[in-house]
Amino acid sequence: MVKICCIGAGYVGGPTMAIIALKCPSIEVAVVDISVSRITAWNSDQLPIYEPGLDDVVKQCRGKNLFFSTDVEKHVSEADIVFVSVNTPTKTRGLGAGKAADLTYWESAARMIADVSKSNKIVVEKSTVPVKTAEAIEKILTHNSKGIQFQILSNPEFLAEGTAIQDLLNPDRVLIGGRETPEGQKAIQALKDVYAQWVPEERILTANLWSAELSKLAANAFLAQRISSVNAMSALCEATGANVMQVSYAVGKDSRIGPKFLNSSVGFGGSCFQKDILNLVYICECNGLPEVAEYWKQVIKINDYQKNRFVNRVVASMFNTVSNKKIAVLGFAFKKDTGDTRETPAIDVCKGLLGDKARLSIYDPQVAEDQIQRDLTMDKFTWDHPIHLQPMSPTTVKQVSVVWDAYEATKDAHGVCILTEWDEFKTLDYKRVYDNMQKPAFVFDGRNVVDADKLREIGFIVYSIGKPLDPWLKDMPAVA
């Protein structure tokens, strides 16, 4: 029986291995992690991450051919294929701080693999890593290998949170990069055989190691660039009376452009886009390509601009101050159908409003109070280090309350900011919300989920990203 071990039981390791176990009953899959609490949760009824459909898959396979364990060394030493899906956060200090990927966790995993291995292994990069990481990993493994053969493959993951199970079951493509030697090709074939259990052959792409590593960074940069492009247009739409939804619909109808990923928003979030683009920028700089680096940097700059612009709109509309005003924040996760808050635009918007002394009442159906308080007090980039290394600071932001109901959040509020596109925000009883708010009552829709005309009929003053401005907002320039 082929044995697979995955180091890192996070958003990628957990769901990816669960699907491999589901689709390959003859393979034994062990997911290991140094975080005891994470593994305990994977072995309980309350999984550590919220992902539609994940519970069912885990329940079907756990204890049969899917195991979660903290016994990292045992499972690594027994495995034929070792996936590494540990954190690759942005470096917070030293060379490349604020841009380069911190490979501390990857390196420690690689050294451990070399230490405990007693048989030949295929080591698979599942984490998103800088180009040429495989070379560094190869050096660590071969210098410590005691004669054991390791083949390194790059198999980047393209799943998006909230749709991870569907993405894994029906991927656009699976990409496998390896050495162009007979041994390298044999290793590629071994991994192909795993995916071929459910992924059509033509969607399993093979490449050289460096192309596979770079393709992952490039895909995220292209996706984020589309969002920054449409968000840049949203500012121009507001200035000219155009409607960004009509513009992106018309643009997306061009089959060369396509309709997906053109939704204007308060900004993109999530653990990957910013981190991976910063990493790409750093790699370009290191390779003497400052113009290319500058090009990609703009994607992040526009994203920051979009978040600032939103805060400025809120403050400017409410007579240039939100001091001591209650602002309801609906949605804190970085997108719907996840409880993940890593790099969510809600953090920057909330911090911006708190900077102007607002009182915030936050509601998100999947994010708990301690997570929100931690996010609002944590230093930049600390969030992406393993959970047990993160500060469990008891400090709370006093002006923030977290409630479990949208009506409670909006009661007596002066304004409502919609920051995540949860479906339930489309169908709220906005008449009830309006009746219980201070007047004038404002809605700032950072995700274009509400019907602005209907809300205006109720009496709200409405700001929708990239749409023709409410007469109230027209003479209120939102400049910092």
Ligand SMILES: NC(=O)c1ccc[n+]([C@@H]2O[C@H](COP(=O)([O-])OP(=O)(O)OC[C@H]3O[C@@H](n4cnc5c(N)ncnc54)[C@H](O)[C@@H]3O)[C@@H](O)[C@H]2O)c1
């Ligand atoms: N989250 C996504 O949607 C997504 C999608 C594609 C790729 N990625 C990439 O995949 C990688 C993992 O992302 P994630 O979101 O799953 O992160 P995560 O923080 O959810 O999980 C990483 C896990 O690795 C564990 N870990 C760290 N060092 C370890 C070690 N030495 N031994 C054992 N366990 C260790 C941590 O405790 C943590 O539980 C990153 O490189 C990320 O960029 C993420």
Ligand SMILES: O=c1ccn([C@@H]2O[C@H](COP(=O)(O)OP(=O)(O)O[C@H]3O[C@H](CO)[C@@H](O)[C@H](O)[C@H]3O)[C@@H](O)[C@H]2O)c(=O)[nH]1
């Ligand atoms: O038209 C759009 C699409 C997305 N977003 C925002 O962009 C962010 C990222 O969304 P999404 O890409 O759907 O989720 P992620 O889980 O971050 O997935 C991205 O990052 C992963 C990690 O690398 C990759 O594997 C995925 O392919 C890539 O889509 C979220 O804040 C979304 O709200 C928009 O603002 N407008």
